[in-house]
Amino acid sequence: MISAFLHSLGRFATFVILKEMHELRSAVQSAKGKNIDAHIRAGVAMLYAHWEDFVKGAANAYVSYLSFRGDRMCDLKPCFVALGMKSIMLSTQTSAQSAIAVATVSYLIDELNRPIKLPAVEAISAQSNLNSDVFTNIVGWIGIVPAKYSTRFTLIDKTLLGTRNGIAHGEYLVIDTPRFDSLVEEVLDLLRWFKTDIENAAVQKSFLRA
Template sequence: MKIRTTEQLLEKIDTDFAWRRKELSVIFGNAKSTKEPLQSTALRVGIALLYAHWEGFIKYASEMYLEFVASQKLRYCDLNHSFIALAFRKELIECEETNKSTIHNKTVKFLLESMEERAQIPCQGVIKTKSNLNSEILKEITATIDLDFTPYELKCNLIDAELLKYRNEVAHGQYVNVNLSDFETLYNEVTGMLNLFKNQIQNAAITKSFLKVS
């Protein structure tokens, strides 16, 4: 079912966030209540799932938001610059990959003459986490769907040097020495960022920030 209304989008995102948050809460509680040597294993499992939900929710919520905007049947001229850039991505890439003026002229002509047409916003294959959702990829995702990256700027080191580092070590079968205190800090920070991202997308839908500002 296509996401046509704000209410449908909010419900889908809330539902997806809720089950992830519940599972992470269970994992965290289990790690806290487990004694060594089993606690080390519980923490490594926790790291893997924490990253899985980090990547999974960001990708899911972003794709749902794109589907919602695409279903609004707007013209290109109704959209803000981020969504115009997304809608014309194919043409912009073609233009970037050549030095031919004929292609550049054709692209500019196409952009200018298509602004009154109904926008065709791609939804599939747009949000690419590359199974490695670091801060740079997150920045590109927020730029794609026109969210403010500023709140995440001070979290870049935590994302890259802690969450991604620990997750990659676990994924490659390496021993990860994470104590409960460090895991609790990472758990609180990551779940906090997921909640922030959820609120950003829901607020963007409610306020219709995807529209061009007059």
């Protein structure tokens, strides 16, 4: 199971994203005149799409992998217990009824020694706006430490997402060819970090309580 999970994760990150980014960079480098801006605009939009899709997809694949493992709730880190109980906890937060709160706690006690029940579909959402706050929230659900990513938060919020949103609203493009090349490398670095963190977490079983 883990080998299949790691293979699918690596294949998507290595072949699909790298191939499309190489093609987009080649198109920008070979473009002339006004076509340069058009290719860069398309490239930024695609780069953001890969950022959002891969983070969301990899996180959900990791959750699905843990669901198939079937570890007991009490053996997993609190973030996964919270993810498994998210819908129940949300209903508790919006209710002042003691019966609902007691039922929630009773459910938790009863389920502690049973296999974890994680959401089957779209456990993790990027909210179509994967800024640094949303990213930090996502890694919080799956137990990944966000510290090293913080050096790229300004890039994520302003250069990548901010430019993508500006393009969507018809604003003037402020990214030239050299900056686009460096942006591609910086975002690919982020995706490699995320891929490696999830792979390490799966292999080292860091989802388990110490």
